Amino acid sequence: GYFLLAPKQGPVMSFFSFGQSAEIDIVLKDAETRKKVEHKTEDGKKDKYFLLYDGETVSGNVNVTLKNPGKRLEHQGIKMEFIGQIELYYDRGNHHEFVSLVKDLARPGELTQSQTFDFEFTHVEKPYESYTGQNVKLRYFLRATVSRRLNDISKEMDIVVHTLSTYPELNSSIKMEVGIEDCLHIEFEYNKSKYHLKDVIVGKIYFLLVRLKIRHMEIDIIKRETTGTGPNVYHENDTIAKYEIMDGAPVRGESIPIRLFLAGYEMTPTMRDINKKYSVRYYLNLVLIDEEERRYFKQQEITLWRKGDMVKKSMSHQAAIASQRFEGSSSAEKALAQAQAKEQEQ
Amino acid sequence: MADTIADTRRLFSKPQNLNDAYGPPSNFLEIDMSNPETVGVGRTRFTTYEIRLKTNLPIFKLKESRVRRRYSDFQWLRGELERDSKVVVPPLPGKALSRQLPFRGDDGIFDDSFIEERRAGLEQFLNKVAGHPLAQNKRCLHMFLQDESVDKTYTPSKIRQA
Numbered sequence: 001g002y003f004l005l006a007p008k009q010g011p012v013m014s015f016f017s018f019g020q021s022a023e024i025d026i027v028l029k030d031a032e033t034r035k036k037v038e039h040k041t042e043d044g045k046k047d048k049y050f051l052l053y054d055g056e057t058v059s060g061n062v063n064v065t066l067k068n069p070g071k072r073l074e075h076q077g078i079k080m081e082f083i084g085q086i087e088l089y090y091d092r093g094n095h096h097e098f099v100s101l102v103k104d105l106a107r108p109g110e111l112t113q114s115q116t117f118d119f120e121f122t123h124v125e126k127p128y129e130s131y132t133g134q135n136v137k138l139r140y141f142l143r144a145t146v147s148r149r150l151n152d153i154s155k156e157m158d159i160v161v162h163t164l165s166t167y168p169e170l171n172s173s174i175k176m177e178v179g180i181e182d183c184l185h186i187e188f189e190y191n192k193s194k195y196h197l198k199d200v201i202v203g204k205i206y207f208l209l210v211r212l213k214i215r216h217m218e219i220d221i222i223k224r225e226t227t228g229t230g231p232n233v234y235h236e237n238d239t240i241a242k243y244e245i246m247d248g249a250p251v252r253g254e255s256i257p258i259r260l261f262l263a264g265y266e267m268t269p270t271m272r273d274i275n276k277k278y279s280v281r282y283y284l285n286l287v288l289i290d291e292e293e294r295r296y297f298k299q300q301e302i303t304l305w306r307k308g309d310m311v312k313k314s315m316s317h318q319a320a321i322a323s324q325r326f327e328g329s330s331s332a333e334k335a336l337a338q339a340q341a342k343e344q345e346q
Numbered sequence: 347m348a349d350t351i352a353d354t355r356r357l358f359s360k361p362q363n364l365n366d367a368y369g370p371p372s373n374f375l376e377i378d379m380s381n382p383e384t385v386g387v388g389r390t391r392f393t394t395y396e397i398r399l400k401t402n403l404p405i406f407k408l409k410e411s412r413v414r415r416r417y418s419d420f421q422w423l424r425g426e427l428e429r430d431s432k433v434v435v436p437p438l439p440g441k442a443l444s445r446q447l448p449f450r451g452d453d454g455i456f457d458d459s460f461i462e463e464r465r466a467g468l469e470q471f472l473n474k475v476a477g478h479p480l481a482q483n484k485r486c487l488h489m490f491l492q493d494e495s496v497d498k499t500y501t502p503s504k505i506r507q508a
Contacts, residue, residue, distance in 0.1 A: 182405065182507060183479040189357055200352045204359055211373045211403055213477060249373075253366035255359035292474050 020066060020073040022111070024144050024155035028060040039160045040132045049160040052140070054127065058082055058159075059120035062105065062144045066114050076147035078106035080119040084126060084140045084161075086277050088227055090234075098275050099125065099140070108147075128274050129163040129306070134236040135227045136278045163269060165305040168194045177208070178298050185209040188286055188298065190258070196307040197267055203258035205286070207250045213291040217246035219258060220285040221265065222299070227278045240282075241265050262304075269306045374402040377476055377491075379469040382461045383414075391456065392416050395465055397472065399491055405482055405505060411492040419496050420468055423475075426486040430502050433481050436474050439467025 028034060028050055036048040052058065062080060066073055084099030101124065105117040131138045140161050145154040171192045179185035185208035190201055205217065221241040227234045246256045271280040282304050288296045381396040394414040401409055420438055427435045442464075445454040454460075475481050476491065485503045490496055 180479045183482070191357060198352075200354050202354055202357060204357045206359060210371065212479065213373050213375075249371065251366055251369075251371050253360070253362035255362070257356045259354050259356075290477070292477055294478065 020068055020071040022067055022073055022114075022146060022153055023065045024146065024153060025063040025065065026060065026142050026144055026155060026157040027063065028058075028157075028159075031060070037160050037162070039130060042132055042137060049158055052126065052159050052161050054125065054161070054163060055123050056126075057120060057122050058124050058142070059118070060142075062117045062119060064111060064115050064117070064144075064146060066111065069113070073111040073146070074148070075106070075110065076108045076149065077104065078117065078144070078146050079104050080117075081143045081145070082121045082124060082140070083143060084128070085138070086275055087137045087139075088277065089135045089137070090227075096275065096277060098127070105144075126161040127163075128161070129269060129271065130160045131268060131271065131274075131280065133225045133227075133278070133280065134238070135225060135234055138274065162306055164308040165196075165269070167307075168303075168305070174300055174302075176298075176300075179209065180212075180296070183209070183211045184214075184288070184296065186288075188300075190284065190300070190302070192302075194303040194305060195262060196305050197269065198263040198307065201258060201260040201262065201284070201302075203260075205245070205256045205258070207252055207254045207256075210250055210252055212296075214249055214288050215291050216244065216248075216289045217250075217256065218242055218244045218287050218289075219260060220287060221260075221267070222283045222285050223267065224281050224283065225278065226281070229276070240267060267304055270303045370402065372402065374400070375406075375477060376400045377469065377472050379465050379472070382465055384456050384461075392418075393456065393461055393464075395468065397491065399476075403482075404507065406492065407488070408492050413490075413492065413494065415490065415496070417464070417468075419490065420471065422496065422498060423486060423490045424471075426502065427475065427481055427484065430486065431480055431484055433475075433478050435481075436471055438471055439464050 031050070035051045037051045038046045039049050040046055062078075064073075064078065080103045082099065082101040083097055086096040086098065088094070088096075101121050103119050103121065105119060126140060128138055130140060139158055141156045141158045143154055143156045145152050171194045173189060173191050174193050175187070175189040177185065177187045187206040187208060188203065189206075190203040192199075192201075195201060201219075220239050220243070223238045223240050225236040225238075227236075241260075243260055245258050250256065267282065268280055270282060271278070273279050281301060283299045283301050285297055285299045290296070376399070378398045379395045380398070382393050383395075384391055384393045386392060394416045397413050397415055399406070399408075399411045417438075424435055424438055427433055442455055442460065445457070445460060447454075472491075476487065481487055483505045485500065485505060488505060489500060
C-alpha cells in the first residue's frame, strides 16, 4: 500500500486515520451574556460573532471530545492560540500576524477520555478593528490544536473586535467655496469633520453665482479601500449612499440644507494605514447635475469613528490600562493600581 | 448615561435677497434654430438655418442675436472645439452621404423631412455646446453664434472678462 499525505486539518481527515480522533469545541467565558454582532464574511453573507474590545481578557475553555470512547488519543501536545491577522486577497499565501499568543494546555501524552481545558489570555491587545473588505481581510480568532504525528486536529473560532473612540477634542466644521469661474460658485459647509457611525451630517450649500442650468444636487458617501504599497496600490471605490438634497434649479442667494443620518448605512470607522497594509477612508461627494447631464462635483474626506454603547470600566481605569500597555512605566502601574482600588471601593 | 439627542438643526444661512429670489435667473440662455432656406442652383445648392440666441449671460457680447449658418459651419465649429478645448464635444447629426447619391426617389438632402430632422439635431447640438462652461469662453463659439459670418482664418483665443 501507500501513504496518503493528509493536510493538517480537521474532520475530513479522520476518514484516513486509523485510530482515535476527537472533536474540539471552544467556549468563551460568559458566552450566554456576551454580546454578538453581525459581521460580513468574504462571500458577502452575514454571520454573528462574539464582540470583544481592546484590552479585554480572552478566556474560556476547550472541550476535547473523543470520537471513539474507550480508545486512547495519543497527541504531541494541546495548545490554544489567539491570533490577529491581515490577509491580502491578491497575496493569499501570506498571512500577516500582528497578534500571536499561545498557551500550552497539555504536554505531549494521551487522552483516555474526553477532557475540558481552561485557557486565559490576559488583557489582550487588539489594536485594530475586524474588517472584511474588497481586497483585504483582518480577523481575530482562537485556535485550539491537538498536535499529532501525522495530522493535527484543530478548531478555529472567529471573534469580532470593534475599536472605540471618545469624542474628538477638535472637531472643526468643513467650510469651502468652490466653483467654475464666472459660471458657478457655491459655498458648502458640513458641521463637523469627524462623525461617529450613528451621527448626523448637518450642512448647507449656499449658491453665490448660478449661470448654469442646474437640475439636481445630491450628496454621495464614498468608501475607498486602499491596499498595497508603492507601485502596487489598489483603490476600491464604493458608493455607500446617494442622497438627493435638491431637485430643481437654484438661484443666487439660495441655501439648501443637508441632514444626512449615518446610522442607516453600513460603514466602518476610518482606518488609516492599518499595520502599514491598508486604509479605509470615507468621502462626501457633492454632485451637481445640469440640464445637459453634465456633472460637477467636489469630494471631501470625513473621519468616521465608533462610539462605545456603554462604558464598561470607568474612564480612569481604561486610561490606566492603556497607558500601562504603551508606556510600561512604574508610574503607569501605580495609576492602574489606584484606578483598580477605586473601582473596588465603588 | 442617557444617549444625547443628535443636534440636527439647520446651519445658519443669510436670508435670501428678494431680488435674487424672484428676479430673472442669471442662467438664461435660449438658442432656437428655424427657417431653413435652400439657396443656389443645381449642384451648388445648400441649406442654411437661422440661429436665434437670447441670453443674459455676461459672457455673450450681444444679449440677442440672429445669424444664418449651414451644416459645414457646424462641422467647422465642432472641429475647432475638439481641437482647442477640453470639452468632449457631442456628435453632429449625420452627413447623410447616401442622400447625396443620384437617382433617389426623393429630394435627397433637400427633402423637407430630412431638413427638419437635421435642424432638430443641430439645435440640440448647439444647446449642449453653448451651455458648457469650458466651451463658453471660446472665440470660435462666439463668432459662430453672434458674428455676421464665420471667418475660418480667425485666431483661436479665449474670451476674457475684465
